[in-house]
Amino acid sequence: MYKPPTEPETLARQRDADRTRAALLVAARTLFSTRGFANTGVRDVADLAGVNSSLVGRYFGSKQGLFRAALDSVLDISPVLRGDRHRFCADMVSALCNTPDARGPLAMMILSAADPEAHATSVELLQTKVLTPLAEWLGPPDGAWRAAQLHILWSGFLTSWRLLPIQALDDTRIASARRWLEAATQAIVDEGAP
């Protein structure tokens, strides 16, 4: 059988650990937030990233480590909190709906909540990286409780829109629903300063 002297198309991939790690994180965010933790195999992530599956173990220790790193890398609301206070609601709703990789961190956490370890990771990171800073930003009175109300509202909206889609939030009605979400968010924020 003929064999070409040097493999033509599979010219050796450039070796770049940082790039590989980043590609794995992007693929992980995409798949975990779409199919959840249990329905995503490390081979799926590696294939999407275009790298070998054993590199997951090398760079992140385990599938769980990859999940934590992927979630941690995208769970950050400080940009919105640092922005204009008038723009908070619009920015937040926008960040919630226009998610960069697939369906965003909230979907990633909820779809992966069935796995005990991924669940623990999500609970921890959600509290420290979202709810606590948000409660501080809202300030007294009842910053923590209003932060919780916001989270309830947002997770309910996201669940009903993308995770368990209902007819009232389909493509033809999503625009007005987003306006409603923004108004509802504003109402909770304003509870503090009537």
Added chain:
Amino acid sequence: MYKPPTEPETLARQRDADRTRAALLVAARTLFSTRGFANTGVRDVADLAGVNSSLVGRYFGSKQGLFRAALDSVLDISPVLRGDRHRFCADMVSALCNTPDARGPLAMMILSAADPEAHATSVELLQTKVLTPLAEWLGPPDGAWRAAQLHILWSGFLTSWRLLPIQALDDTRIASARRWLEAATQAIVDEGAP
């Protein structure tokens, strides 16, 4: 080695197909609503029900068939809708929080949303067995949209309470949170008749 003439403890289980089917459904509801579809094996369900795992295939065709049957068997809000109109909010919140088998149908659907087929089943049954009847019950104006608002509120609450628990809804604060949920529900119901 001695062998007793007739097995003493494993005396033949009485053969009752209906009872077996029912036991499988209870076990399925419990596990699916706790661990989700992907993290629940047919052997787990069968073991919890105390029957042989191959009976899942016989009685429900497949694991997917079991999921549909289990969800269908518990997704029914007509008792609440038939009750006193004044009691609607209290009954609904109670039904949402005091779920008979483990965590109830909403948790079951959300935790299983990562699986494509279980997801399709959930979307279909949720619309036909909950949202549509609820929208009719609410009536004009905007029955469908107010039903959607209720679903967003409830699914957000349940997610933040049991699926991805936040500190603001822990055991010490859940009582007042339930009162808040009831009031918020009432507000949406009353939107129709100010």
Added chain:
DNA sequence: GGGGCTTGTACACAACTGTTTACTTACGAC
């Protein structure tokens, strides 16, 4: 009491899982 259908059990099967190991190859310092 004895077929015949139903109920239940045990087991085999192939596919897939996350992880680990042994190995090859590229890059950079000397």
Added chain:
DNA sequence: GTCGTAAGTAAACAGTTGTGTACAAGCCCC
């Protein structure tokens, strides 16, 4: 150039999964 280390690959591992099949046994009707 060459040598050592980092980067990447392939394959094997043991465990688990859903499903199907072959077999044992109870129940009911005749």
